[in-house]
Amino acid sequence: MVTSVVVCGVLLAGCGGGSDDGAAGSPAASGPATSAAADAGGSSGGPGSLAPDERMAYMTTLVEIDPSLAANEETAIGNARALCREIAEGASSRRLVEDVRARFGGGLGPDEAERVLEAVRRYVCSS
Helix, strand or coil: CCHHHHHHHHHHHHHCCCCCCHHCCCCCCCCHHHHHHHCCCCCCCHHCCHHHHHHHHHHHHHHHHCCCHHHHHHHHHHHHHHHHHHHHCCCCHHHHHHHHHHHHHCCHHHHHHHHHHHHHHHHHHHH
């Protein structure tokens, strides 16, 4: 029950608006997530470029793994986009798992990192 409430709260907060004029000026987190969020942009616009159903599925999966992973949707999607680039460049599975743990938080175990990586491949890299 609590997980359902958390998922609904995160998803409602994360998917509430299509064009947020203040989004570009919002403060960013420090560390690897900051550079990943900056990498999210590209010419297509970062988080807005995911289809709504893919965004919802990705964020829901992150909440199921660990709710803190979905605390900042822009950062979570930026991290995923950076991982997609690494996948396209042929990074090894070991390297990708290490990068997931660095980008999403060192507290993730290898199994959780693999689950995050699977969600990134399924919902973000495919879009």
